[in-house]
Amino acid sequence: MKRILGTTPLTTGLTTGALLAALVLPGTAARADDAAPRVDLRVLVVTDGGPATDAIAAELDAAGTPYTEIDLTRADRPVIDAGYLADTVDGRNRAKFQAVVLPNDNPFPVNSPEMTALAQYERTFDIPQVDAYTYARPEAGLQYPIYGGYSGSVDGTLAQVTSAGRSGPFGYLDGAVPFEDNSASVGESYAYLSTPAAGADFTPYVDAAIPGTTKRGSLVGEYRHDGRRELVVTFVYNQYQQQFRLLARGIVAWMTGGVHLGASRNYFAVHVDDVLAADDRWNSTLNCTPGDVDCTDPHATPDPIRMTSADVDHAVAWQDTRGFTLDLAYNAAGSVDFREDNNGADPLADRLVATRDEFRWINHTYTHAFLGCEQDTTVVPWRCATLPDGSVKWVSRQAVSDEIALNRVWGQTAGLPLADDELVTGEHSGLRVLPQQSADNPHLGPALADNGITWLASDNSREPGQRQVGPATTVPRYPMNVFYNAGRAAEQVDEYNWIYTSRAQGGSGICEDNPATTTCLPAPLDPATGYAQHIVPLERQIALGHVLANDPKPHFIHQSNLAEDRIAYPVLDGVLDGYDALFAANTPVVNLRMKAIGQELRQRAAWRAAVQGGLITAYRVGGTVTIEGPGGLAVPATAPEGTLRAGSAFGESYAGVRSGWTSLTGAALTLALPSAAVPATGTGGSAPAPVSAPAPAPAPAARVPGGVADAVPPGSGG
The missing domain is CATH 3.40.50.880 (Class I glutamine amidotransferase (GATase) domain)
Incomplete structure (x- = not known):
C-alpha cells in the first residue's frame, strides 16, 4: 500500500x-x-x-x-x-x-x-x-x-x-x-x-x-x-x-x-532575461553562435541582437492589451557599454526607464558574467580551470558580490521597482552545472548573504526542486524553446533543425545521440513556415500544460525574442488565447513575481511535510470546519463562497470558490460554511x-x- x-x-x-x-x-x-x-x-x-x-x-x-x-x-x-x-x-x-x-x-x-x-x-x-x-x-x-x-x-x-x-x-x-x-x-x-x-x-x-x-x-x-x-x-x-x-x-x-x-490556481509568469544587454545571433552557416565559448571557427564574428525603444513600446502595448506583466531581468552593463560606444546615447535604456513601472524588474547581475568556476575555453566543451594542486579555481566571493551590487545600484539609481532580494545569475551560473561543474561555487552563498538575496533563480530542466543556497531558496524556471540567439523566425527554425534532425538530414545528430530526452523530427522544418506551424503550437501546448497543472514556476525567454521579428509573442499569445477560450472570467491566470512564486513553492513543501508527518488534523462537523496543526504553519484550504473565518470572508475568490493560505496561530483554524453548504443531518x-x-x-x-x-x-x- x-x-x-x-x-x-x-x-x-x-x-x-x-x-x-x-x-x-x-x-x-x-x-x-x-x-x-x-x-x-x-x-x-x-x-x-x-x-x-x-x-x-x-x-x-x-x-x-x-x-x-x-x-x-x-x-x-x-x-x-x-x-x-x-x-x-x-x-x-x-x-x-x-x-x-x-x-x-x-x-x-x-x-x-x-x-x-x-x-x-x-x-x-x-x-x-x-x-x-x-x-x-x-x-x-x-x-x-x-x-x-x-x-x-x-x-x-x-x-x-x-x-x-x-x-x-x-x-x-x-x-x-x-x-x-x-x-x-x-x-x-x-x-x-x-x-x-x-x-x-x-x-x-x-x-x-x-x-x-x-x-x-x-x-x-x-x-x-x-x-x-x-x-x-x-x-x-x-x-x-x-x-x-x-x-x-x-x-x-x-x-x-x-x-x-x-x-490550486492557474499560474503563468514570464521572465525576459538579458534586458539592456545584447544576445549573440545564431550563425546558420557555421551552425554555432559566435561569441559563445563553443563557437571556435576563426571566421565566427558576433552579430548582436538588442531590443530597440520601439520594441519597448510594443511590449507595453502588448501587456496593456493582455492584462499581463512581464518580468525583466536586466544587465546594466549592457547600457553602460552601449553609451560608451554611442556618444552617451542609449534610446533603449531611456525608454525602459521611462516605462519602468509597466514591468517587474529582477537583478540579472551587472555583466552577465559566469559566476561558477573559472572556465577553461581552450577545449570544447569547456572545463573548469584548476589550481596547481588540482583543485577547482572558483570565481571569487568579491567578484560575485560585485556583479550583484553594481547591478542593483544601477537599478536603484534608475528608479526601477526592484525586489532587492531576488536574483537571476547569468546562465544560472554559480549553481552546479553538469558535467563540468558538479558543485555550487562555494563563494556563491556568502556573496548572496552579503547582498541580502533570499530568492535565486535556477533552471528547472536541471533542478526541478527547490533547495537552499546560503540564505537563498531557489526558484526553478522553465526554459521555453524559443532560443536566446534568435531574433528572427528563420533563425529559430534553422537552429531548431540543427538540434532536432538526424545527421543524414543535415542536422547535428543531437537527437540521435540522446533518444531518452530528445525526439528527432521526421524531416527538417520549412524555414518559411516551420516556426508558426510547428514550433509555436508545440511551445504553446507545453506552456499551457504547466498553467493548467497548478504549477507556479515561471518560464523564461530572452530580450532577443522581443526584438526584430518579436518571435516570443506568438507563443505567449497562444498560451493566453488558448486559456481565455477555455476558462470563465472567475478563473483568471495568476501572474506572480519571482519571490511570491518562491514563497508558494516553499509553503507547499512545508505543508506536505506536515501532512506526511501526521501533524495535521482536519474535519468537518455540520457547517464548521476545524483544522489543527503546528503553530505558524501556513494551511491551504478551499471552501464555498460565503465561508467565514472569525466573521470575515475566508481566503480569496477563485474559480467560483474561496481558497488560499492561512497561518495557524496556535489555536485551531475554524471556518464557518454558508448554510447552503451544510449537509442534511x-x-x-x-x-x-x-x-x-x-x-x-x-x-x-x-x-x-x-x-x-x-x-x-x-x-x-x-
Missing part, C-alpha cells in the same frame, strides 16, 4: 456489523448531536494501477489535498471494511474519508464484502464516489453504448460542459473541453458515449456528440441511486492530457462538495443493500476498466 500525503494506517478491531450497529442503529448511547458526524478531510483513492486513478491522485497531490491510496494489486494491502472506513472519536461518529475514488464503479470480485462496506459507508455518511473510468452500463446509470451510443476514439473531439455542469462543479470553465489529437498514428483518448439508462437519476456534466446521431452522450455525469452519489467518468485519460487538466478541478470540487484541504441506519457485481466478461485491449464487459449480458433490456 502506498500512502501519498498520508499518515498511519486506519484500523479498528470492530467487525463490519458491529461497527455499523455502533454508528448508525437506533438506540445507540451517543451524544445528542450525533446527527452531525465528524467527517475527516481526507480522500480514499483505491487504484488498480490504471492511469485514471493515478491522474486524480496527482491532482490531489499537487493541490495539497490529503489522501490515502490503496493498491488493489498488492497482497499486503488493508482490507476495506467498516472498521477501516469509520469509528468514533470523543463519542462522535467519524467518517475517516470525505470521498472515495474507485478505478470504476465496482472494481471488486462478485459479491465482494469490500464493495458492500463501501456502499453502506457512502449511504451512512453521504460520502460521494468517483468512478475514475468506467464502462457505460445501467449499473453506472447509463445505457449500453450499443443502444445508440458510441465506443471508440474521441481524439480531437470538442466536448462541452452542460448547463448543469456550468451551474455545478465545472462552473469555472467557459464551456468547451477539447480532447487532444497530437498524432494521427497514435490513439490518445478512448471513450464510451451514452445516454442515461431508463429511469436512472443521471445528470450529465460534460458531454459530446454521438457520431452518426443527433444525440449527445455523457462523458462525465452524476448518478444518484440507492442513497448514494457517483461521478461517472466514461473516458480514459492520464494526468498530462489537457482534457483531464481542464476537468480535474471540477472532479475534486464534486467529490469534496467544494470543502477540502489544499488549493442524519446518519442513516438502513441495512446494507446488495451491490451489483461487475459483468464477468473480459475487457478487450484494456479499453474497458478491469472487471466490466464490452458486451451486453444476455437478456439485458434496450
Whole structure:
C-alpha cells in the first residue's frame, strides 16, 4: 500500500456489523448531536494501477489535498471494511474519508464484502464516489453504448460542459473541453458515449456528440441511486492530457462538495532575461553562435541582437492589451557599454526607464558574467580551470558580490521597482552545472548573504526542486524553446533543425545521440513556415500544460525574442488565447513575481511535510470546519463562497470558490460554511443493500476498466 500525503494506517478491531450497529442503529448511547458526524478531510483513492486513478491522485497531490491510496494489486494491502472506513472519536461518529475514488464503479470480485462496506459507508455518511473510468452500463446509470451510443476514439473531439455542469462543479470553465489529437498514428483518448439508462437519476456534466446521431452522450455525469452519489467518468485519460487538466478541478470540487484541504490556481509568469544587454545571433552557416565559448571557427564574428525603444513600446502595448506583466531581468552593463560606444546615447535604456513601472524588474547581475568556476575555453566543451594542486579555481566571493551590487545600484539609481532580494545569475551560473561543474561555487552563498538575496533563480530542466543556497531558496524556471540567439523566425527554425534532425538530414545528430530526452523530427522544418506551424503550437501546448497543472514556476525567454521579428509573442499569445477560450472570467491566470512564486513553492513543501508527518488534523462537523496543526504553519484550504473565518470572508475568490493560505496561530483554524453548504443531518441506519457485481466478461485491449464487459449480458433490456 502506498500512502501519498498520508499518515498511519486506519484500523479498528470492530467487525463490519458491529461497527455499523455502533454508528448508525437506533438506540445507540451517543451524544445528542450525533446527527452531525465528524467527517475527516481526507480522500480514499483505491487504484488498480490504471492511469485514471493515478491522474486524480496527482491532482490531489499537487493541490495539497490529503489522501490515502490503496493498491488493489498488492497482497499486503488493508482490507476495506467498516472498521477501516469509520469509528468514533470523543463519542462522535467519524467518517475517516470525505470521498472515495474507485478505478470504476465496482472494481471488486462478485459479491465482494469490500464493495458492500463501501456502499453502506457512502449511504451512512453521504460520502460521494468517483468512478475514475468506467464502462457505460445501467449499473453506472447509463445505457449500453450499443443502444445508440458510441465506443471508440474521441481524439480531437470538442466536448462541452452542460448547463448543469456550468451551474455545478465545472462552473469555472467557459464551456468547451477539447480532447487532444497530437498524432494521427497514435490513439490518445478512448471513450464510451451514452445516454442515461431508463429511469436512472443521471445528470450529465460534460458531454459530446454521438457520431452518426443527433444525440449527445455523457462523458462525465452524476448518478444518484440507492442513497448514494457517483461521478461517472466514461473516458480514459492520464494526468498530462489537457482534457483531464481542464476537468480535474471540477472532479475534486464534486467529490469534496467544494470543502477540502489544499488549493490550486492557474499560474503563468514570464521572465525576459538579458534586458539592456545584447544576445549573440545564431550563425546558420557555421551552425554555432559566435561569441559563445563553443563557437571556435576563426571566421565566427558576433552579430548582436538588442531590443530597440520601439520594441519597448510594443511590449507595453502588448501587456496593456493582455492584462499581463512581464518580468525583466536586466544587465546594466549592457547600457553602460552601449553609451560608451554611442556618444552617451542609449534610446533603449531611456525608454525602459521611462516605462519602468509597466514591468517587474529582477537583478540579472551587472555583466552577465559566469559566476561558477573559472572556465577553461581552450577545449570544447569547456572545463573548469584548476589550481596547481588540482583543485577547482572558483570565481571569487568579491567578484560575485560585485556583479550583484553594481547591478542593483544601477537599478536603484534608475528608479526601477526592484525586489532587492531576488536574483537571476547569468546562465544560472554559480549553481552546479553538469558535467563540468558538479558543485555550487562555494563563494556563491556568502556573496548572496552579503547582498541580502533570499530568492535565486535556477533552471528547472536541471533542478526541478527547490533547495537552499546560503540564505537563498531557489526558484526553478522553465526554459521555453524559443532560443536566446534568435531574433528572427528563420533563425529559430534553422537552429531548431540543427538540434532536432538526424545527421543524414543535415542536422547535428543531437537527437540521435540522446533518444531518452530528445525526439528527432521526421524531416527538417520549412524555414518559411516551420516556426508558426510547428514550433509555436508545440511551445504553446507545453506552456499551457504547466498553467493548467497548478504549477507556479515561471518560464523564461530572452530580450532577443522581443526584438526584430518579436518571435516570443506568438507563443505567449497562444498560451493566453488558448486559456481565455477555455476558462470563465472567475478563473483568471495568476501572474506572480519571482519571490511570491518562491514563497508558494516553499509553503507547499512545508505543508506536505506536515501532512506526511501526521501533524495535521482536519474535519468537518455540520457547517464548521476545524483544522489543527503546528503553530505558524501556513494551511491551504478551499471552501464555498460565503465561508467565514472569525466573521470575515475566508481566503480569496477563485474559480467560483474561496481558497488560499492561512497561518495557524496556535489555536485551531475554524471556518464557518454558508448554510447552503451544510449537509442534511442524519446518519442513516438502513441495512446494507446488495451491490451489483461487475459483468464477468473480459475487457478487450484494456479499453474497458478491469472487471466490466464490452458486451451486453444476455437478456439485458434496450
